[in-house]
Amino acid sequence: MDDPDLCKPYTRLQRDLNDISSINNRTWALESALNALIDAPAADGSPADTERIIPSAERRERHRTRLRLTYADDLVPLYDGAERMEARATLSILRDRLRPDDWTLITSTAAGENYAGIARRSGATAASLRIRALRIRRRLIQLAA
Numbered sequence: 346m347d348d349p350d351l352c353k354p355y356t357r358l359q360r361d362l363n364d365i366s367s368i369n370n371r372t373w374a375l376e377s378a379l380n381a382l383i384d385a386p387a388a389d390g391s392p393a394d395t396e397r398i399i400p401s402a403e404r405r406e407r408h409r410t411r412l413r414l415t416y417a418d419d420l421v422p423l424y425d426g427a428e429r430m431e432a433r434a435t436l437s438i439l440r441d442r443l444r445p446d447d448w449t450l451i452t453s454t455a456a457g458e459n460y461a462g463i464a465r466r467s468g469a470t471a472a473s474l475r476i477r478a479l480r481i482r483r484r485l486i487q488l489a490a
Contacts, residue, residue, distance in 0.1 A: 354382060354395055355382050355383075358382070362375040370403045370410065371403060373406045374398075374401075374402035375399065377398055377402035378395040378398045381395065382395065409457075439485055443484075443485075447477070447481050450463065450474060450478055450481065451478065451481050451482070454478055459471075460472075460475055460478075
């Protein structure tokens with residue numbers, strides 16, 4: 346990070362993040378802004394708009410938290426050992442029937458990774474990944490039936 350225009354906001358965000366002693370929506374939002382400064386400077390070379398990124402990331406994290414709290418009972422597996430083994434065997438069969446990049450996409454979204462992050466890593470657009478994931482899910486439903 347040699348550009349002084351990027352160093353000032355980055356240092357400020359790092360200082361703000363360092364002042365927070367717990368992990369919460371704000372810390373995740375600050376992390377998102379730091380990542381945006383490093384990963385995606387604007388087309389004209391100016392730093393990312395952290396004043397817009399931080400509130401958006403906070404809203405996204407509040408939404409994720411609300412979903413986790415709403416569906417907390419669904420996140421705890423209610424299965425015994427035999428059902429887990431059967432589920433693993435089914436997943437293994439499904440994995441064998443999918444292309445490796447399709448399996449990576451589905452498992453990444455299942456693990457909670459957002460499409461923007463997957464898009465950066467894979468070089469595809471977030472919209473194309475959403476469509477691809479929809480098609481893969483439909484195919485998985487057919488294969489599992």
